[in-house]
Amino acid sequence: MSLPFILFFAFAVIAVAGALLLILAREPIHSALSLVLVMISLAALYLLLGAEFIAAVQIIVYAGAVMVLFVFVIMLLNAGMEERTNWSSIAKYAGVPLGVFLLLELAHWMARAGPGVGIANGAARAANTAVSTRALSALLFQKYLFPFEATSILILIAVLGALVLAKRDE
Amino acid sequence: MSVVPISYYLVLSAVLFGMGAVAVVFKRNIITIFMAIELMLNAVNLAFVAFARAWNQLDGLVFVFFVIVVAAAEAAVGLAIVITIVQNRQTLNVERVNLLKL
Numbered sequence: 001m002s003l004p005f006i007l008f009f010a011f012a013v014i015a016v017a018g019a020l021l022l023i024l025a026r027e028p029i030h031s032a033l034s035l036v037l038v039m040i041s042l043a044a045l046y047l048l049l050g051a052e053f054i055a056a057v058q059i060i061v062y063a064g065a066v067m068v069l070f071v072f073v074i075m076l077l078n079a080g081m082e083e084r085t086n087w088s089s090i091a092k093y094a095g096v097p098l099g100v101f102l103l104l105e106l107a108h109w110m111a112r113a114g115p116g117v118g119i120a121n122g123a124a125r126a127a128n129t130a131v132s133t134r135a136l137s138a139l140l141f142q143k144y145l146f147p148f149e150a151t152s153i154l155i156l157i158a159v160l161g162a163l164v165l166a167k168r169d170e
Numbered sequence: 171m172s173v174v175p176i177s178y179y180l181v182l183s184a185v186l187f188g189m190g191a192v193a194v195v196f197k198r199n200i201i202t203i204f205m206a207i208e209l210m211l212n213a214v215n216l217a218f219v220a221f222a223r224a225w226n227q228l229d230g231l232v233f234v235f236f237v238i239v240v241a242a243a244e245a246a247v248g249l250a251i252v253i254t255i256v257q258n259r260q261t262l263n264v265e266r267v268n269l270l271k272l
Contacts, residue, residue: 008174019185019190020189022202023192042216051234057235061242065242070205073249074201079262099191099192112177132228151240155242158242161246162246
């Protein structure tokens with residue numbers, strides 16, 4: 001087994017374990033920390049896929065900013081143990097099998113090598129990853145310039161919306 | 171050659187998405203449900219990056235960038251909504267936020 005396989009399986013196991021911990025943890029703060037674990041291992045997988053810029057953005061924006069916001073709100077609201085309610089019988093007898101079915105079916109269809117994936121596995125690995133960030137920035141500021149500018153408006157609106165929502169009415 | 175096949179990444183993405191969907195359905199804490207949505211967005215991002223690699227096209231990475239930006243905006247607005255809910259109803263449990271429930 002070669003190094004990329006070992007790295008892939010190591011980080012995949014960490015990511016799945018983190019996701020499992022997110023489901024099983026009863027304290028929201030434990031869920032948040034396990035989600036940070038998932039995000040960091042996903043950043044490592046992005047590096048493995050040759051997407052350095054996305055890996056850096058993942059660490060800075062997701063594991064940094066977004067999760068700090070989550071932890072801040074958990075602390076602010078003093079969110080404690082989750083109350084367990086009895087699962088309704090529909091959830092127990094239909095929900096769990098359907099969830100497992102969705103997961104297995106997604107995995108099945110994605111594991112089947114489609115027409116493109118099989119070819120790409122052979123051909124794409126010669127990609128020069130050293131220039132990918134430069135090429136990405138050229139793409140972002142030329143072909144996708146208008147969507148990029150639109151996201152700044154989106155962020156502005158989101159900040160205004162958060163401000164209006166969180167403001168206490170006097 | 172010893173490069174991990176793209177389908178491995180896609181299966182991991184499917185597993186993470188499925189676990190996020192299960193968490194959205196089964197968790198009762200509204201903040202944890204938000205975190206599960208973030209987990210699903212992350213799973214989709216992994217599929218985008220894997221496909222960008224498979225087709226050797228960088229457009230997928232640009233889409234991941236936009237997904238991350240939208241997720242950040244969504245987290246800001248969503249957590250403001252959570253704070254408003256707690257101010258009004260003094261609970262984080264979604265079972266108790268039942269004004270529109272029959």
